[in-house]
Amino acid sequence: xxxxxxxxxxxxxxxxVYNSLEPGLYxxxxxxxxxxxxxxxxxxxxxEVPLPMVYEGIKFEAGFRIDxxxxxxxxxxxxxxxNLAEVHHKQVITYLKLSGLKLGLLVxxxxxxxxxxxxxxxxxx
Numbered sequence: 511x512x513x514x515x516x517x518x519x520x521x522x523x524x525x526x527v528y529n530s531l532e533p534g535l536y537x538x539x540x541x542x543x544x545x546x547x548x549x550x551x552x553x554x555x556x557x558e559v560p561l562p563m564v565y566e567g568i569k570f571e572a573g574f575r576i577d578x579x580x581x582x583x584x585x586x587x588x589x590x591x592x593n594l595a596e597v598h599h600k601q602v603i604t605y606l607k608l609s610g611l612k613l614g615l616l617v618x619x620x621x622x623x624x625x626x627x628x629x630x631x632x633x634x635x
Contacts, residue, residue: 513613517584531543533621537588541577548580556582561576562608583612587601590619594627602614606631612632613630614630615631
Protein backbone atom coordinates (compact mmCIF):
# COMPACT_ATOMS: atom_id res chain seq x y z
CA UNK A 511 0.00 0.00 0.00
CA UNK A 512 1.32 3.46 -0.94
CA UNK A 513 1.86 6.18 1.68
CA UNK A 514 -0.99 8.28 0.27
CA UNK A 515 -3.41 5.35 0.59
CA UNK A 516 -2.30 4.81 4.17
CA UNK A 517 -2.66 8.53 4.89
CA UNK A 518 -6.24 8.50 3.61
CA UNK A 519 -7.16 5.63 5.97
CA UNK A 520 -5.32 7.28 8.86
CA UNK A 521 -7.27 10.51 8.39
CA UNK A 522 -10.51 8.52 8.35
CA UNK A 523 -9.53 6.92 11.68
CA UNK A 524 -8.47 10.28 13.15
CA UNK A 525 -11.88 11.80 12.40
CA UNK A 526 -13.65 8.80 13.92
CA VAL A 527 -11.61 8.98 17.13
CA TYR A 528 -11.97 12.76 17.36
CA ASN A 529 -15.74 12.67 16.86
CA SER A 530 -16.12 9.88 19.43
CA LEU A 531 -13.82 11.19 22.17
CA GLU A 532 -13.72 14.95 21.43
CA PRO A 533 -10.86 17.18 22.61
CA GLY A 534 -9.50 17.47 26.13
CA LEU A 535 -8.12 14.03 26.93
CA TYR A 536 -4.53 12.88 27.41
CA UNK A 537 -2.40 12.06 24.38
CA UNK A 538 -2.17 8.41 25.47
CA UNK A 539 -5.95 8.04 25.18
CA UNK A 540 -5.91 9.20 21.56
CA UNK A 541 -2.91 7.00 20.73
CA UNK A 542 -4.70 3.96 22.14
CA UNK A 543 -8.00 4.67 20.37
CA UNK A 544 -6.33 5.59 17.07
CA UNK A 545 -4.17 2.45 17.17
CA UNK A 546 -7.29 0.37 17.65
CA UNK A 547 -9.12 2.06 14.76
CA UNK A 548 -6.14 1.61 12.44
CA UNK A 549 -5.97 -2.08 13.30
CA UNK A 550 -9.68 -2.35 12.49
CA UNK A 551 -8.77 -1.07 9.02
CA UNK A 552 -6.29 -3.99 8.67
CA UNK A 553 -3.25 -1.75 8.96
CA UNK A 554 -0.07 -2.77 10.77
CA UNK A 555 0.35 -0.58 13.85
CA UNK A 556 3.42 -0.23 16.05
CA UNK A 557 3.46 2.07 19.07
CA GLU A 558 6.36 3.79 20.82
CA VAL A 559 8.83 2.65 18.16
CA PRO A 560 12.44 3.40 19.18
CA LEU A 561 14.30 5.53 16.66
CA PRO A 562 18.09 5.54 16.91
CA MET A 563 20.33 8.33 15.75
CA VAL A 564 23.49 7.76 13.72
CA TYR A 565 26.35 10.15 14.34
CA GLU A 566 29.76 9.73 12.70
CA GLY A 567 28.81 6.21 11.75
CA ILE A 568 27.88 5.22 15.29
CA LYS A 569 24.33 4.25 16.20
CA PHE A 570 23.03 5.88 19.38
CA GLU A 571 19.81 5.19 21.23
CA ALA A 572 18.92 8.83 21.81
CA GLY A 573 15.50 8.31 23.34
CA PHE A 574 13.46 9.16 20.25
CA ARG A 575 10.14 7.31 20.06
CA ILE A 576 7.64 7.34 17.22
CA ASP A 577 4.11 7.49 18.67
CA UNK A 578 2.59 5.31 15.94
CA UNK A 579 4.17 3.72 12.87
CA UNK A 580 1.66 2.51 10.29
CA UNK A 581 2.56 -0.27 7.83
CA UNK A 582 6.24 0.56 8.46
CA UNK A 583 5.72 3.56 6.14
CA UNK A 584 3.89 6.42 7.84
CA UNK A 585 4.85 8.14 11.09
CA UNK A 586 2.11 9.56 13.31
CA UNK A 587 3.05 12.04 16.00
CA UNK A 588 0.08 12.60 18.30
CA UNK A 589 -0.39 15.63 20.53
CA UNK A 590 -3.15 16.84 22.82
CA UNK A 591 -2.00 20.35 23.70
CA UNK A 592 -3.40 23.86 23.54
CA ASN A 593 -1.11 25.04 20.73
CA LEU A 594 1.47 23.32 18.60
CA ALA A 595 4.89 24.95 18.50
CA GLU A 596 7.34 25.00 15.61
CA VAL A 597 9.41 22.39 17.44
CA HIS A 598 6.56 19.85 17.08
CA HIS A 599 6.66 20.24 13.29
CA LYS A 600 10.45 19.93 13.31
CA GLN A 601 10.19 16.80 15.45
CA VAL A 602 8.24 14.98 12.73
CA ILE A 603 10.69 16.11 10.04
CA THR A 604 13.59 14.87 12.20
CA TYR A 605 11.89 11.50 12.68
CA LEU A 606 11.40 11.21 8.92
CA LYS A 607 15.05 11.99 8.24
CA LEU A 608 16.34 9.60 10.90
CA SER A 609 14.05 6.79 9.75
CA GLY A 610 14.42 7.36 6.01
CA LEU A 611 10.63 7.31 5.66
CA LYS A 612 8.74 9.65 3.33
CA LEU A 613 5.54 10.64 5.14
CA GLY A 614 4.57 11.75 8.61
CA LEU A 615 1.44 13.25 10.12
CA LEU A 616 1.40 15.56 13.11
CA VAL A 617 -2.02 15.56 14.79
CA UNK A 618 -3.25 17.74 17.65
CA UNK A 619 -6.44 16.27 19.11
CA UNK A 620 -6.92 19.23 21.47
CA UNK A 621 -8.53 21.32 18.76
CA UNK A 622 -11.95 22.71 17.96
CA UNK A 623 -11.45 21.67 14.31
CA UNK A 624 -9.51 18.46 13.75
CA UNK A 625 -9.36 19.01 9.97
CA UNK A 626 -7.15 22.04 10.62
CA UNK A 627 -5.03 20.17 13.15
CA UNK A 628 -3.61 17.44 10.92
CA UNK A 629 -0.29 18.42 9.36
CA UNK A 630 1.28 16.41 6.56
CA UNK A 631 5.09 16.32 6.58
CA UNK A 632 7.14 14.95 3.71
CA UNK A 633 10.79 13.93 3.73
CA UNK A 634 12.49 15.20 0.60
CA UNK A 635 15.08 12.40 0.98
